Amino acid sequence: MAIIEDFLISTKHIENISEEEYDKAKSLLVILDAIARTTYQSLYIIDYFRNDFLYVSENQLLLCGHTADEIKEMGFMFYIKHVPNEEQKMLVELNKSGFNFYERLPIEERMSYSISYDFHIISNKKKTLINHKLTPIALSKDNRIWLAVCVVSLSAHESPGHIEIRKQGQTSFWEYVLDNHKWIENSGIILTEKEKDILSLSARGYTMNDIADYLCVAIDTVKFYKRKLFQKLNVKNIAEAISFATNYKLL
Template identity: 50%
Template sequence: MDEIKKFFSEKNEVNGISDFEIKQTGDYLEIVKAFARITYQSLYIIDYEKKSFEYVSENPLFLCGLSPEEVRDLGYAFYFRNVLNEDQELLLKINEVGFEFYDKLPFEERKMYTISYDFHIVNDKKNVILINHKLTPMFLTQNGKIWKAMCIVSLSSTNSAGNISITKENSDIIWKYNLDENRWIKEEKKKLSQRELEIISLYASGLTINEIASKIFVSADTVKFHRRKLFEKIGVNNITEALAYAKNNKLL
């Protein structure tokens, strides 16, 4: 329990949920379950008052060979069981800097932010998998603390743990945390041209270079030229990474 307590910041201590706060939830879990049925990603709900997982979807990626009920019952102990030791320290750091960032936000904006980061989990076959984890608030207490949060888990498109970033809904700004300098760096999201968006959307549809060229009435070399410029602009090496970037930044 002492280890698990490290995941919970004093800045977000949630105690004594009021009737008013309970009313805001309604039957929200039914909506979460419906979303889980139609997405390929894993998702779960954290309850910061109970310091536990309230719901865990059936997608096997995050389960590591366990049942959803077993992961839910483990709660934060799941991380100590299935996350690499070095990445457990990373998660504690993310928890610390994330809540410090969040604590400075205006109450009325707090639900608009999402934090994203990558870490390794070990499944039941002892395979190490790098996953991307996104967390966003669902319900707040009357004094602005996160009561419940939704977490979305998918395969990472990067090659290493970390990659901590925070985005705000309907904003072109992204905050990236530099672990070496221990500070947040504010950047503007890369904006794609109409042609670049068109090409990456067609790639996402499964078309080949020649099929894309035929569809937009250009040569295959022109498609390759725009693809190369796209890779340079967003700092990726291949189309898989480009598609992941587009997905993570809601360009598709």
Template identity: 55%
Template sequence: MATNIGDFFIVSNSVYNITEEDYQKINILVNAAKAFARSTHQCVYIIDYFKQNFLYVSENLAYWCGQTSEKIKDFGYKFYLDYVPEKEQQMLLEINKKGFDLFNEIPIGERLDYTISYDFHIIQGKKHRLVNHHITPMVLTKDGRIWLALCTISMSVRNTPGHIIMKRSNAQSYYEYSLEIHKWIKKEGITLSETERDVLILSAQGYTMNDIADKLCKSIDTIKACKRALFSKMGVKNIAEALSYATNYRLL
């Protein structure tokens, strides 16, 4: 079934009564997104649910599809139609609907604390790159609807699309969406010990296990055991997957 741009905009994400005066007040947010884009390897863009387009697109998003940021900004949601496999477009539509259904059940005062993440492919010629995508609300309307959302894209460490998670910052529990039964499932997350957190952070900074042992004043065998326990707890195979897990589940 072919996907249309309008399919992404439904009753649950409709926004009303945004004025030009409101737009004049958000330049500081766009500038903050630009500054964030300059300081990270991630691609950054802002969705405007009122105008149903992209408000800002970082330059490095061009790497994924071979188009300039200005062209991608002009594409808006057409970007998903042109650069995401058709089968996965249907997945994005389902995530869009079910994600907003769940979001609208959350108390308004807590909604800015939530982020949804998932993986999908971006096509560039014959290349299909699996990316990890985060959406975080930036500005809500008075009735709690998302007007602007900050989106980030980075390389996924997984092998398949999906892996849909909605999580509140600093909360251990989270919601995971099943594409098989088409429902959200609430799960209890894991917690990291201080040593596990330190090992993960230092590994991300490029330190070897010997370096980490020296910095934490622990034996190399202790660090190896900590890594094994960490991977087992997360259900991952290597440090790259562990870092991706920690990012998606907001453990650091």
């Protein structure tokens, strides 16, 4: 089992953050709260200077039976209380490796990267596989991550892990291999225009017949493209394909 200190490696060199800077950050909370009201996804802000959560949305996915204020009070203890022991170790490792990766980035690019990973949370003995996407929204004066926003959604996978760092606007990404404890560059997935059309129309509720009519193709052609899509994305159905494509910004 991890301990709280295992999650605090990111704060060692952050310069002091003034109360004035915290006052300026309050506008971010208002914006994030408005966004949270429009989505089922849970949102929260990690404060790496104070080692706690600056904001937690009321969305139920993350709360595990707690209120948002209770989770803010728990801070990183939330992970220890609601994440399986073996996956806590994974979170500690990706935390260390993620910040090591980040420290090597050019300063001017540091706000352009995000990290994504899957792990289980336990609520009332029920395990749910969720996806975390974390990206910095404020840096300290010494250009280290001060505040980061995390978007929590249901995972498109069936197992924990799938640790990836992506730069905005790039198809390629860096994948962390837990067995080798290192980052490996991946060229990424590129969808054809036809595959994008089928996913987009499916997301809008079109049936296969509807899609065939809209694209002026035979229904067997739609079935062929869907099979290829499932293979390419390594998913089992169109719902998982839409979730995967949305999560990884393939559309």
